[in-house]
Amino acid sequence: MRISLPLLSTAVGLGLTAAVLGAAPATTAAAPQATDRAAHVGYEPAAGSGEDAAANRAFFEAVIKSVAEKRAANPTSAAAVTVYYSAANAPSFRSQIASSTQIWNSSVANVRLAERSSGADFSYREGNDPRGSYASTDGHGSGYVFLDYQQNQQYDSTRVTTHETGHVLGLPDHYSGPCSELMSGGGPGPSCTNAYPDATERSRVNQLWANGFQAALDKALEKADRR
Numbered sequence: 485m486r487i488s489l490p491l492l493s494t495a496v497g498l499g500l501t502a503a504v505l506g507a508a509p510a511t512t513a514a515a516p517q518a519t520d521r522a523a524h525v526g527y528e529p530a531a532g533s534g535e536d537a538a539a540n541r542a543f544f545e546a547v548i549k550s551v552a553e554k555r556a557a558n559p560t561s562a563a564a565v566t567v568y569y570s571a572a573n574a575p576s577f578r579s580q581i582a583s584s585t586q587i588w589n590s591s592v593a594n595v596r597l598a599e600r601s602s603g604a605d606f607s608y609r610e611g612n613d614p615r616g617s618y619a620s621t622d623g624h625g626s627g628y629v630f631l632d633y634q635q636n637q638q639y640d641s642t643r644v645t646t647h648e649t650g651h652v653l654g655l656p657d658h659y660s661g662p663c664s665e666l667m668s669g670g671g672p673g674p675s676c677t678n679a680y681p682d683a684t685e686r687s688r689v690n691q692l693w694a695n696g697f698q699a700a701l702d703k704a705l706e707k708a709d710r711r
Contacts (some may be wrong), residue, residue, distance in 0.1 A: 519620040525651055527635060527644055528670035537656060543619050546627045546652040548700045549607040550701040556704035565697050568600035574608035577631050581608055584646040587679055589684050595653060595693035606652055618645050619651035640672055640677040654692040655685055
């Protein structure tokens with residue numbers, strides 16, 4: 485199964501162009517240089533390694549620390565925590581990113597995703613990478629989701645994007661799971677198009693962003709008090 489993927493416009497800022505089946509974007513971006521091939525969590529089982537759990541934890545911790553520090557500096561009474569992202573470096577996936585945001589925001593209560601032009605907690609990037617799509621840290625305390633052109637033509641692109649965003653929210657891969665599990669990723673094969681987390685995944689995210697975030701916020705507040 486192959487899906488339509490928007491082409492990149494040759495003029496910056498003009499938005500998406502018409503989708504062309506099976507075609508790679510006219511302008512391609514180079515994949516970020518990875519210092520450690522195990523420092524990311526990928527969409528397909530072949531990308532798995534013994535370091536995946538640690539990489540996923542590092543990614544989540546980088547994002548939650550960024551959010552906690554912002555909230556400590558500007559306290560808010562809002563119950564849900566907002567995680568800000570930038571999609572500026574993934575213009576041909578804007579539709580999929582918007583769908584992923586809507587899916588997660590309608591699925592969980594303790595955290596919300598929102599786009600921000602500056603000061604984002606993580607970013608989306610696009611390009612070509614033989615490892616496919618993945619979530620990673622950049623080695624400087626920030627996280628990003630990389631969306632690979634070819635893989636997003638082979639697999640349902642909204643599922644890929646929502647799956648990788650699940651890593652932002654703390655969920656690990658579970659390739660052996662059924663299609664009904666979002667974090668089974670590419671395990672069920674290209675025919676799987678489910679882009680929604682199941683009840684267990686939704687519950688886990690709500691738990692992480694209640695208890696896990698509170699712990700991170702307490703640390704950020706302690707750090708702020710010492711200044």
